[in-house]
Amino acid sequence: MAKIVVIGAGFAGHTAALYLGDKLGKKHTVTMINRHDSFAYIPSWIWVGVGHMKPEKTTFKLAPVYKRMNVYFVHGMATKVYPDEGQQFVEVDKANGDSVRVEYDYLLVATGPKLNFAGTPGLGPDQGENTYSVCSLPHVIQTRDKYLEYVERMKKGEKVKMVIGTGHPSATCQGAAFEFIVNVHKDLVKKGVREQAELLWLSNEQALGDFGVRGIQAKYKGELTSSEEFISAVFKDHDIKWQVQTGVKSVDEKKIYWENFEGEMGETDYDFAMLIPQFLGQPIQYIGKDKADVSDKVVNKGGFVIVDGIYGLPYDELEANPDAWPAQYQNPNYKNIFAAGIAFAPPGPISRPHTTPNGTSITAAPPRTGMVSGIIGRIVALNIIDLVRHGRMTHSERMTEMVAACIASMGDSLWDGNAAVMVIHPVVPDMRRYPNEGGRDLFTTHMEMGLGGAWMKRMLHDTFIWKLRGLPGWKIIPE
Numbered sequence: 046m047a048k049i050v051v052i053g054a055g056f057a058g059h060t061a062a063l064y065l066g067d068k069l070g071k072k073h074t075v076t077m078i079n080r081h082d083s084f085a086y087i088p089s090w091i092w093v094g095v096g097h098m099k100p101e102k103t104t105f106k107l108a109p110v111y112k113r114m115n116v117y118f119v120h121g122m123a124t125k126v127y128p129d130e131g132q133q134f135v136e137v138d139k140a141n142g143d144s145v146r147v148e149y150d151y152l153l154v155a156t157g158p159k160l161n162f163a164g165t166p167g168l169g170p171d172q173g174e175n176t177y178s179v180c181s182l183p184h185v186i187q188t189r190d191k192y193l194e195y196v197e198r199m200k201k202g203e204k205v206k207m208v209i210g211t212g213h214p215s216a217t218c219q220g221a222a223f224e225f226i227v228n229v230h231k232d233l234v235k236k237g238v239r240e241q242a243e244l245l246w247l248s249n250e251q252a253l254g255d256f257g258v259r260g261i262q263a264k265y266k267g268e269l270t271s272s273e274e275f276i277s278a279v280f281k282d283h284d285i286k287w288q289v290q291t292g293v294k295s296v297d298e299k300k301i302y303w304e305n306f307e308g309e310m311g312e313t314d315y316d317f318a319m320l321i322p323q324f325l326g327q328p329i330q331y332i333g334k335d336k337a338d339v340s341d342k343v344v345n346k347g348g349f350v351i352v353d354g355i356y357g358l359p360y361d362e363l364e365a366n367p368d369a370w371p372a373q374y375q376n377p378n379y380k381n382i383f384a385a386g387i388a389f390a391p392p393g394p395i396s397r398p399h400t401t402p403n404g405t406s407i408t409a410a411p412p413r414t415g416m417v418s419g420i421i422g423r424i425v426a427l428n429i430i431d432l433v434r435h436g437r438m439t440h441s442e443r444m445t446e447m448v449a450a451c452i453a454s455m456g457d458s459l460w461d462g463n464a465a466v467m468v469i470h471p472v473v474p475d476m477r478r479y480p481n482e483g484g485r486d487l488f489t490t491h492m493e494m495g496l497g498g499a500w501m502k503r504m505l506h507d508t509f510i511w512k513l514r515g516l517p518g519w520k521i522i523p524e
């Protein structure tokens with residue numbers, strides 16, 4: 046009987062656990078270790094942040110789902126992994142105060158990001174409550190409360206400057222910040238106070254609409270257009286100012302201090318700011334047989350799990366080699382350890398890196414969105430199922446092959462809401478297959494905007510929560 050352990054019940058790990066429980070759970074032992082006892086449907090937090098959705102609408106309890114899906118659930122924090130043969134187990138600090146060891150034959154690390162606010166002095170709710178975040182449920186609730194406080198002040202005639210974007214030179218997740226700024230705009234219009242607010246987009250992207258994926262070239266209304274043109278048209282229409290090519294270095298209660306691509310240092314004053322922090326890997330220690338720390342065999346310096354990618358290539362070589370991106374998300378040193386979602390280490394950035402004359406790297410890190418994370422979670426689960434049943438893996442999907450769709454909410458109303466629907470194929474440009482099209486298939490890569498997108502985004506909330514609860518038909522709903 047095989048023992049399979051998943052750490053982290055986000056899009057990646059939870060998707061994997063559903064497949065593993067469904068296929069192996071009755072004959073083998075599948076265990077999920079998760080810090081929280083609920084799944085969080087993160088994409089809808091944008092609506093929580095502007096007070097349009099109750100936080101509890103975005104979560105559901107994991108235990109009943111796992112009971113139905115034949116998955117053991119350990120509610121706790123994985124702190125250490127002992128990966129050497131003969132003693133492979135995970136040490137967990139359980140939520141009830143106990144410590145347990147969970148043995149494994151196969152381990153999937155799907156722990157998502159550690160939100161590294163400390164990487165930017167003064168940033169975030171825990172460093173003086175200067176700036177806010179939408180990256181965890183308690184943070185987004187705090188953001189909502191502060192934002193609504195400012196709305197009240199605007200109703201009394203106060204002018205407010207809101208700065209939204211990224212809070213570190215190598216931050217990722219620009220898509221979430223984009224959704225937040227546009228939803229803030231819509232909400233302020235609805236509340237009749239838009240005139241009172243100045244909205245500024247501040248980001249480390251090399252160009253507007255880059256999103257850490259080197260931007261998108263696609264057909265829009267029959268014309269070839271770029272995400273830069275697309276997003277700048279939206280921002281102009283919404284009177285949102287923007288400043289890109291900017292790495293935030295520190296923050297205090299009044300100002301955001303930054304450096305730009307040219308190496309110039311500057312500061313921006315603000316009243317309210319939502320800035321995404323740097324993401325690192327979650328700090329789990331890997332300990333060998335002789336009690337030595339073997340973490341460097343499993344994770345890179347950022348704490349992301351090393352898998353079957355080609356690491357250390359100069360950017361131009363990485364750009365030219367789609368096979369440098371991992372296919373099976375398997376650690377090369379411990380073949381029974383896999384990683385999925387934000388937890389795996391990409392071989393490098395997707396957008397061209399930039400170093401300023403002062404030596405600061407201002408480079409958007411590659412996003413691993415919910416859909417990408419779910420797909421990778423499924424691929425890893427199917428390979429573990431293969432290994433348990435037949436001893437060999439048959440599934441693979443690189444981000445240079447993967448199609449991903451992203452529906453960016455631009456107002457949640459089903460009457461006058463809006464959303465930008467972006468389908469990109471592949472997620473990471475493949476210059477070998479599509480050399481003349483910027484690395485992407487122009488037939489499938491697509492951008493669209495309109496009320497229909499707002500309906501789709503709302504429907505996805507219910508459809509995905511249905512799928513992720515493992516309710517009838519869950520497998521036919523794609524990630």
Ligand SMILES: Cc1cc2nc3c(=O)[nH]c(=O)nc-3n(C[C@H](O)[C@H](O)[C@H](O)COP(=O)(O)OP(=O)(O)OC[C@H]3O[C@@H](n4cnc5c(N)ncnc54)[C@H](O)[C@@H]3O)c2cc1C
Pocket residue numbers: 052053054055056057058078079080081087088089090091121122123124155156157158179180181218221327329385386387388413414415416417418451452453
């Ligand atoms: C506001 C917002 C909106 C977004 N909107 C979209 C969208 O519309 N579409 C989209 O595709 N993507 C969206 N994203 C991105 C998406 O949410 C992430 O890409 C996705 O959550 C990554 O999944 P993951 O499984 O890798 O990590 P996570 O979802 O972060 O899950 C990791 C899990 O592991 C647990 N964990 C961590 N460490 C440990 C430990 N040591 N022991 C036990 N458990 C642990 C965590 O508690 C968590 O439950 C959005 C992100 C944000 C912040």
